[in-house]
Amino acid sequence: MSMLEVSDLNVYYGSIHALKGISFNVEQGEIVTLIGANGAGKSTTLNTISGLLKPSSGKIRFEGESLVGVPAHKTVGKGIALCPEGRRVFLQMSVEENLDMGAYTRPDDEAAETKELVFKSFPRLLERRRQSAGTLSGGEQQMLAMGRALMSKPRLLMLDEPSMGLAPILVEEIFSIIEQLHDEGTTILLVEQNAQMALQIANRAYVLETGNISMEGPAEELAHDPRVQKAYLGG
Amino acid sequence: MGFVSNLVNGISLGAVYAIIALGYTMVYGIAKMLNFAHGDIIMVGGYLCFCSISYLGLNPFVSVLVSIVGCTVLGIVIERLAYKPLREAPSLDVLITAIGVSYLLQNTALLIWGSNPKSFPNLFKSLGNIRLFDGQLVISSTAIVTIATNIVIMLALTWFTSKTRMGKAMRACSEDKGAAQLMGINVNSTISLTFAIGSGLAAVAGVLLCSAYPTLMPTTGSMPGIKAFVAAVLGGIGSIPGAMVGGILLGVAEIFAKAYIGTQFSDAIVFALLIVVLLIKPTGILGKPISEKV
Numbered sequence: 299m300s301m302l303e304v305s306d307l308n309v310y311y312g313s314i315h316a317l318k319g320i321s322f323n324v325e326q327g328e329i330v331t332l333i334g335a336n337g338a339g340k341s342t343t344l345n346t347i348s349g350l351l352k353p354s355s356g357k358i359r360f361e362g363e364s365l366v367g368v369p370a371h372k373t374v375g376k377g378i379a380l381c382p383e384g385r386r387v388f389l390q391m392s393v394e395e396n397l398d399m400g401a402y403t404r405p406d407d408e409a410a411e412t413k414e415l416v417f418k419s420f421p422r423l424l425e426r427r428r429q430s431a432g433t434l435s436g437g438e439q440q441m442l443a444m445g446r447a448l449m450s451k452p453r454l455l456m457l458d459e460p461s462m463g464l465a466p467i468l469v470e471e472i473f474s475i476i477e478q479l480h481d482e483g484t485t486i487l488l489v490e491q492n493a494q495m496a497l498q499i500a501n502r503a504y505v506l507e508t509g510n511i512s513m514e515g516p517a518e519e520l521a522h523d524p525r526v527q528k529a530y531l532g533g
Numbered sequence: 534m535g536f537v538s539n540l541v542n543g544i545s546l547g548a549v550y551a552i553i554a555l556g557y558t559m560v561y562g563i564a565k566m567l568n569f570a571h572g573d574i575i576m577v578g579g580y581l582c583f584c585s586i587s588y589l590g591l592n593p594f595v596s597v598l599v600s601i602v603g604c605t606v607l608g609i610v611i612e613r614l615a616y617k618p619l620r621e622a623p624s625l626d627v628l629i630t631a632i633g634v635s636y637l638l639q640n641t642a643l644l645i646w647g648s649n650p651k652s653f654p655n656l657f658k659s660l661g662n663i664r665l666f667d668g669q670l671v672i673s674s675t676a677i678v679t680i681a682t683n684i685v686i687m688l689a690l691t692w693f694t695s696k697t698r699m700g701k702a703m704r705a706c707s708e709d710k711g712a713a714q715l716m717g718i719n720v721n722s723t724i725s726l727t728f729a730i731g732s733g734l735a736a737v738a739g740v741l742l743c744s745a746y747p748t749l750m751p752t753t754g755s756m757p758g759i760k761a762f763v764a765a766v767l768g769g770i771g772s773i774p775g776a777m778v779g780g781i782l783l784g785v786a787e788i789f790a791k792a793y794i795g796t797q798f799s800d801a802i803v804f805a806l807l808i809v810v811l812l813i814k815p816t817g818i819l820g821k822p823i824s825e826k827v
């Protein structure tokens with residue numbers, strides 16, 4: 299049994315058919331990446347898994363349990379955290395309050411332990427813990443968004459374009475943190491437009507094109523596939 | 534002494550506006566809607582307290598509690614029945630519904646209590662007025678209770694929103710409901726809680742207002758409701774300290790205008806104040822412009 303199994307998922311925005319029956323799965327301990335151009339349906343996929351969007355049909359199973367119809371505020375308690383596109387940290391709250399919100403469903407003492415681990419992975423957040431999130435740089439906000447997602451101690455971490463809008467040096471840093479989280483045992487579903495970086499760290503990859511999965515396979519293989527190289531790797 | 538006495542009266546009236554404005558501003562902050570029925574909750578609070586004292590013979594303290602509980606429940610029920618089904622609807626639809634709820638409350642009150650004004654008892658008489666400077670300056674017990682209540686509410690709300698789990702969840706919802714849900718926050722119950730708190734505060738405001746201005750009618754809540762809305766916008770809608778500053782400022786301006794310019798002009802001056810402030814600072818005195826980082 300896969301950790302996450304998505305099958306035949308259809309999602310509409312009004313009359314726009316954003317996901318046209320996609321199926322994919324994530325095994326425990328993997329990094330799986332979903333790559334594709336802007337508007338392909340990547341965010342829609344993650345938002346549907348997290349319950350923010352309702353699919354019109356299809357199945358989503360996490361650790362054997364169906365997630366369809368589970369409201370968004372209940373999915374985090376099942377062990378899935380989404381670090382959303384554009385970070386969406388609470389700008390008017392302090393760094394520490396943002397992290398506390400990430401552990402909203404957990405008892406305070408357990409959350410305190412996780413917070414120490416998060417501060418260890420992101421020392422810059424520790425330095426700025428009392429600052430409001432709105433005063434952080436883009437890269438720091440991304441770290442905060444990831445730290446906040448980790449505060450729920452997820453078994454599956456979904457990241458929606460964590461490298462978006464960041465300088466190359468920061469992108470490197472974010473990706474090395476993702477690898478580190480993976481080494482520590484978190485399963486990761488990574489959505490990226492930066493296919494180059496994503497394929498480097500992922501075990502497997504799916505290519506999403508206008509609501510359909512057009513290619514899938516080991517990340518290594520896809521990175522060397524001429525079609526992928528042409529469309530997503532600038533060569 | 535006239536000046537000081539006017540100032541005290543102004544602060545006291547402003548303290549009531551501020552308590553009402555808190556309800557407006559909290560509901561706006563979270564549900565992003567202007568609850569125009571909020572003023573009428575004040576009126577219901579006044580009647581509940583009046584009935585508990587006059588018909589049921591309860592003591593004033595218990596009567597105030599009855600009024601707070603009654604309005605809290607009313608606020609939750611109104612949200613559930615009238616506003617929740619419109620969560621995804623355009624804001625104009627919600628606004629029209631709120632105006633409808635306002636008329637519904639006023640006319641229900643008219644049916645139950647009739648159009649003759651009730652004379653509200655002075656709940657704080659036994660506390661006695663304070664006389665200073667050989668009786669040249671008299672501060673009424675109602676003014677003192679009103680200002681003290683306002684300070685307690687302000688401190689309690691500040692503590693609630695900055696220190697408690699639920700209060701922080703409320704702030705998270707007001708910034709980004711989607712992200713709040715991803716944290717595990719139930720947005721619907723948070724909105725309910727906000728209506729509950731706002732309506733409970735409206736009951737308190739109703740009792741204080743009727744103690745200071747003892748004619749109670751089905752339309753008693755409308756004008757204070759509108760002025761509190763002005764106060765909330767003046768201070769910066771969505772901001773809790775803003776509601777306080779806006780309320781006090783408005784109350785003082787209104788009493789001074791009445792005392793030194795003329796009763797007929799006082800309301801015009803209040804609204805002129807709003808226009809001037811918004812021209813200078815469109816987000817209100819303490820309102821923050823929302824900036825996003827890329």
Ligand SMILES: Nc1ncnc2c1ncn2[C@@H]1O[C@H](COP(=O)(O)OP(=O)(O)O)[C@@H](O)[C@H]1O
Nearest residue numbers: 311314316334335336337338339340341342343
């Ligand atoms: N809120 C929305 N309302 C209507 N259409 C939307 C909305 N969000 C996304 N879409 C459409 O759904 C498709 C997939 O979008 P999205 O999942 O955001 O793509 P990606 O994350 O891959 O860039 C796009 O065609 C987009 O225009």
Ligand SMILES: [Mg+2]
Nearest residue numbers: 340341342383
């Ligand atoms: Mg996207």
